[in-house]
Amino acid sequence: MEAFLREVQEVVKRYPQKRAAILPALYLAEQRFGWLSQEAYEAVAEALNMPKATVKGVATFYSMYRKAPMGRNLIQLCTNVACMVMGAETLLQLLERRYGLRPGGTTEDGRFSLVVMECIGACDRAPAMLVNKDFHPNLNENNIIEILEGYS
Amino acid sequence: MERILLKNIDNPESHRLKEYERVGGYSSLRKVLEQMSPQDVIEEVKTSGLRGRGGAGFPTGMKWEFASRDPKFPKYLICNADEGEPGTFKDRPILERNPHLLIEGMVISAYALKAEIGYIYLRGEYPYAKTVLEEAIREAYEAGYLGDNILGRGVRFHLSVHQGAGAYICGEETALIESIEGKRGQPRIKPPFPVNVGAWGMPTVVNNVETLANVPYIVEIGGEEYKKIGSPECPGPKLYSVSCCVKRPGVYELPMGTTLREIIYEHAGGIRDGRQLKAVIPGGISTPVLTPDRIDCPMDFVSLPKYGSMLGSGAVMVLDDSVCMVKVTWRAMRFFEHESCGKCTPCREGTGWLRNILERLEGGMGRPGDIELLQDVAKSIQGKTFCPLGDGAASVVLSFVRNFPEEFEFHIKEKRCMVGEG
Amino acid sequence: MIRLTIDGIEVELEEPVTVLEAARKVGIKIPTLCWFEGLPPFGGCRLCLVKVEKLPKLQTACTLMSADGMVVETENPEIRAARRAMLEFLLINHPLDCPYCDKAGECELQDLVAKYGPEAGRFAEGKRRHPESFDDPIIVRNMERCVLCTRCVRVCEDLQGAYAITVTGRGAHSFVEPFSGGRYDCEYCGNCLTVCPVGAIMSRLHLHSYRPWFVQKEAETVCSYCGVGCRMVVQVRENSIIRTIPRFGLGVNDGLLCVRGRFGYDYIEQKERLRTAFIRKDGELRPVSIEEAIEYTAKKLLQIKDTNGPETIGAIASGRCSNEDNYMLQRLMRFFIGSNNIDSSARLYYIPIVQYLERIFGQGVTANLMPGIGRSDGVVVVGGDPTRINPVLGLQIRACHRNGGKVVVFGPSGGLKRFVPYELRPRDDEALLVAVLKALIEKKGMPGENKNLEERLKEIEVETHDVLREASIEEPLFDTLVGDLLGLQNPVVVVGPEVLQAERPSRVLFLVAGIVYLLGARVFVMSDRPNYQGLMDMGCLPDMLPGERPIELETFRHKVESVMGRPVPDKAGMNLFQMLEMAKEGNLKALYVMGDNLYYHMPDAEEALQSIDFLVVQDIFMTETAERADVVLPAAGWTEKEGTFTNLERRLQRFEKSRTPLGCMEDWRLLAELMAHMGDERPPRTVAEIWDELVQVSPLHIGINPREIGPEGMIYPYHGEPLRGVEGEFDVEALKGPYGGGPEGLRLILDRPLYHSGSQSRRSRALRSLQDSPVLCLSPEDARDLGLEDADMVRVTSSKGMLKVKVAISEDVASGTARLSNTFSEVHFSRLVGIRQDPVTTGGVFTDNLVKIEKLPSEGSEEVME
C-alpha cells in the first residue's frame, strides 16, 4: 500500500491538479489489487483526495480497466472491421472450441480471460491481439494457439 | 517523394536519440531556439498551410494563433495520440519508430505557444508505444531537449505520456481534455474552444501526432517550400493507413492529394486474391463509404467532400467483393454503440437501435421496412448529436444503404448474404 | 445590449444569456429535460433544439448563447420532428410502466411525450433491464426509467457538494449509482429526488402510496428542524403528510433541503403523539380533557403565586415553537404570573453568543443574509460543523468554495473536508485563535472603529511561537492561514455552539469577535432549533421584553404596561441555570415547560425537576420531562398550526397549517385558554390577534402584519443590515493569557449529528432507518491508542456515570475528544456529564466530561479472563 501511494504521488507531480492522475492511478491500482474492486477505488480516492463515487464513475467509463477479477493472462482480440474482414471471427470460434473461452469470460483454470476489442490500430497486420502487454499481429488459426500456449 | 515523417524508420534503431540525431534530428529545434521568435514559428506554420491531421483538417497555424493571443497562462500543449478511428494506424509508426520527431515537433510547438507543459495522450491499446515514448522522453531530457533550460536557452518545457484506457471518444479534443483532467471523457460544450478555455480552464492546443510531426520539417525548409508538397489547399506529406483487402496493407507516406486509385493500386499493390474492388472507406470507419467509380478522388480535405465522403484520418479501408456490406455496417455500428459516451440522447440510444436492426438483417431476421427504418433512425440522429461521433454513425449507415441497397434488400428477402459462404 | 428575435418577438438583453433563458424572459418555454435552473448547462438530452437563421443544423437552446441579430424559431415542423425523434429514442429503454410508476402525473417525460409524440415507438426489441434497487432504506432507484439527464448527479456534485452518486459505465450502459451500488450512504439530502424528471430516483417513504392527484392540500411552510428556516411545501392527503418538497427560487434554501427537512417529517404523525391531557393523580398521570387540565393548571399556578410569590414560578420557552407560542408564554409569565423567570435552552449557547456579539457590535449584528455566504470570498468556521448543525447553511459555504472562495475551519473540517485547502486540527482551539488574531492585528492594524473592542484587543499579550506550539500547529501552515485570511475582501465568520465549551468561554468568544472585527466579516451564529432567534425576539428572556428591550428601561416598561393594562415585573428574572438552581434549593415551586425536554438534554436536571412542586409540560410527545410532570398538555405540532419562525438570519417567515391535529391544541391557544382562566378578559384568539398586540409591544416588530409576509419572509427591521455601532460593555476573562493548556485526557463533547436532533428526529421512522442507535465518535488517533475498531462496544465512564455504546471512528473528531449525541433515549450525552453556567457569557459549559473508555468483549464472543 505504501508503495502504491508513493507511485501515485510520483504521477501526481506531472499535473497541475491531483485528480488528473486518476487514469494512471487506476492502472497502478489494477496492478496492486489485481482488478478494480471497491477497495481499489477507495484506495485511489484516498490517494487523490477524490470522492469515491467519482472515482468509480471515471473508471467505469473506460473499457480497458479490469472491473472484475480476470485470469492470469488477458487476451484482447480485435474484431473491428479490418480484423473481422481478415478472419477474427474464426479465431473467436477457435478460442471457444479450444479453451471454452467466450468474450468477457475466463477459462476455468484461470489461465486466460478474453475481451473483444474495438480497433487496436493493427489493421495492416489484421487480425491482431494483445496478450497482456504483448502485441501479436497477423494471426491465423495456426499461430494463435501456438502464441497462447506460450502463456501459462 | 522522399519520406519525411517516416524517415529512417526502416532502421531498427530509428527510435533511439542517437539515430534520430544522426539523420539530422533536433536541428530544427536548434534553429528555432537560435533564430526564431515564437511568433516567427507561428507565421511559418501559417505560411505552410498545414492542416490538422487528426480528422477535421483545421489550419494548424490559425489554431496556434488563437491560443497564443489568449492572455491567460499557463498554456498547455497536448498531442492527440488516441488514434481510435477504426482503420487508422498511421500515428503508430511515428510513436513506435520515430518518437523523437514527435518530441521535437512538440518542443517547437510549445516554444511557439509559450506552453511549458505538454502531454501525449496515448491510447491504452498501444502499450509498446508507451514504453518507446517514455524512453525517448527520458533521452530527450538527458540531452537537454526537454526540461527547464532547453539547449541552454532558458526555454522550459515538460512532457509526459498520459495513457488512455479504451475510449474512442477521448480522441475528440474536448473529451480528451476532460479525460486528462481526470474525468469521464465526455465532450464539452463549445464555445469556448480549448484554445481559450482548455485543460484546467487554460488555453490549450490539441494537435494530432502527425500534425506535430510535420512541424520540424516546416521549420527546416520553410513554410513556402513546404507548401509546394501535395495539393495546394492542403499541402504537405500525408500518412495513409491502408488496410483490408489489398495485397500490401500498411502506412504510406505520400503527398497529400494522391488519388485513391494510386494508393490502392500502386502503393498497396491492388486487390488481393484477384478479387474485385467493391467499396472503399476512405478516412476511417466514421467516413461515408465510396463505390469503385469514385476512386479517382484525390485524398485530401477539400476533394473528398466533393465525392461524398471525408478525408478523416486518411485510413483507407479497401473492401472487395467477398465482403458483405451489411455485415460491415453492422460491425461499424457495434463500434459506435460501444463507444458512444452516453451524453446525448440520439447517439446513446440511436446507435444501439441501428445496431439492433442491422443485427437482425445480418442474422437473416430482417423485416420489410427495415431499410426505411434504418434510414429514418439515422436521419433522426444526424445533425442532432452533441459531437461528431453520433453524426459519423448516422452517415455510415446512410452511405452504405445508399450505395449498396441491393445487398440490404437481399438480406431481407433471402435472409442471407449476397456474398461469401453466408 | 443584445437584441434578438425569438418566434418573432424582439428580446433585449443586458447580459448575454442562453437562448433558452432569453426565450423564458419573453414567456416562451422551450422544452428541456437535462437543463435545470441553477445547474450549469449540459446539452445532452437534445430536446431544446431550435432553429437559428443561417445555421444549417438545429441548435440546443440551453447551450447556445444569444447573440445580437440572432433570429430563432422554437417550434416548427422540423423542430417538432426532431423532438419527437429524441423522445422516441428515450422510450427505447424507458419502460412503459406509467400506471405503476409513482412519477406518473408529474413526469417530465410523460408530459413531453404527450405534447410531441411519438404515438407509438418503433423499437420492437427488448428494453434494457436493470433491477429496481431497494437496498436503501429511504431512496429507491429504478435505472430502467433513467433518461440520463444527469441532473441528479449534477445537483449532488454542484449544489449539494456530496459527490455521493455518479454515472457509471458508458453509453447506453450508463447508470446512476451511489458508490456502493446499493445503499446511498450519503448525506441523504434527497435533492436528487427533486430534480429527477422521471421516476428513476424516488423516495421510499411514500412509494406506491402517492400520486400527484392524491394531493388534497398543499401548505407553504418552513422546516421545523433547524435555524436555517428552509421553505418547503407540505403535501397532504386525508390529513396525512405525503411528502415535503422544496421549491426552486424560493427561500434561503432555493430548492434544496437536508435529510431532516426532506425525510424527517413523519415524526409528526407517530402514534406516540399526545392526544389528550394528563394530570398526575395518586402519583400517576391520568388522562383528562384539555379543559380540565387547563383549569387545574390555572388554579394551581394562581395558588402558588399567592402562597409563594410570583418569583417562585418559572417558564421554559421553546426554540421549536413559533413566535406566537413564545410570545404567549412570556405574556403568561409577565402579565398573569408577574414573573420574569423565563428562559429556554437557547441559553446553552445561542443566546449567550448572540448577546455577547451584540454587546460588542450592536444589536442585529447577526442579521445577515445566507446567500451572502455563497457570494463571499472566504468563510471562517469555528465552533461546530455547519454542514450537520445547519446543513443548508453549510451548502452556502460549499458554494463559496465553488465560486473560488477560501474556506477555513478551526478544528476538524467535517462535512467541509472536501472544501478546505488544508485541515487545521489544533490541539487547542483557543491558542490558535489568539495567534491568528494577533497576526491579523499586526499585519492589518486596528481599523479604529470600535474603541471599546480595540482597547481590549490591545491587552492581549502572547508569544506566537509559544501558542502555536501549544496548539500543535506548524508555522508554515499558520503563515498560509494568515495569508489566506488577509487576502479576504468580504469574508464571513460562522460561529457554532462549541465556542463556549472552554475553560473561559468569554475569552474564546472574544477572540472570535476580534477576528470578525479585523476581517470586517459578517457573522452568523448556528442554531440547531428553528426558532431560537424568534424566542429571543419575543421576549422569552429573563431580562428582556419583546423586541429585546432591557427590562430595566423604565420608559419601555411603561409603554408595555400601558398597552397591556397590566404591570410588568421590573426585576430581571432568573435564567435557565438559576431556575434549576432555585429548584434544587426548593425555592422554585412551579415550572411551566413548553416544548422542551429539559430532563433529557440538560445534565443534572433530574434533581431540580424532582424538587419542583408543580411541573407543567406542554409538548407534542410524552417526553422524559413530560413523564415527570404534574400536568401534561398536548400541543399541536409543526404544520398543525399557522404562525411564524425567525431564522438565524432573523428572517421572519410565515408558515401555514396543513393538517388538523387531533386531541391537541396550538401552544399559543393552550396558553390563551390558560390566561383566560387566570383573569384575562380578552386573550388573543387568532395568530393575527397575537400580532396586533405584539406590534404594539415590540418595537422590533412595529408595522408588521403577518399576513403580508411573503414567501421570501422578511428581515425585519434589519433588511440584512445589522444595526451596528451601538456598542455596549462586555467582559472577558483573563485576556492577557496564558493561552492553551487544558486538562489532559479524553473529553466528552456534545455531538450534533446530521440525521438527528433530539426528541423530534428520534421519532421519525425515516431518520431512524438511517441511524438507529447511538454511537460514540472517536478520532482515528484515539481509537488506535485505545485499541478500538469501528463498531466495537465500549464502556464509557465519567465521574457522573457509565454507559455502553458502539464506537464510530471518524476524522471529524478532534483527537483528545469523544463525541456523543443527545439523540437516543437510552444512551445520551447529558447522562454522563455535568454542566455549569459561565458567569460572563451566561452560557452552559459541560463539566465532569473527562471520560475513560474501555473496550467490551463483542457480543457472542466469550469473555476471556486472565
Ligand SMILES: Cc1cc2nc3c(=O)[nH]c(=O)nc-3n(C[C@H](O)[C@H](O)[C@H](O)COP(=O)(O)O)c2cc1C
Ligand atoms: C469522435 C472523434 C474522435 C476523434 N479521434 C481522434 C483521434 O483519435 N486522434 C486525433 O488526432 N484526432 C481525433 N479527433 C479529432 C480531434 O477532435 C481534434 O480535432 C484533433 O486532435 C486536432 O488535431 P489536429 O488539428 O492536429 O488535427 C476526433 C474527433 C472526434 C469528433
Ligand code: SF4
Ligand atoms: S454524439 Fe453524443 S453520446 Fe455520442 S459521443 Fe458525442 S456527445 Fe457522446
Ligand code: FES
Ligand atoms: S435541455 Fe438542452 S440539451 Fe437538454
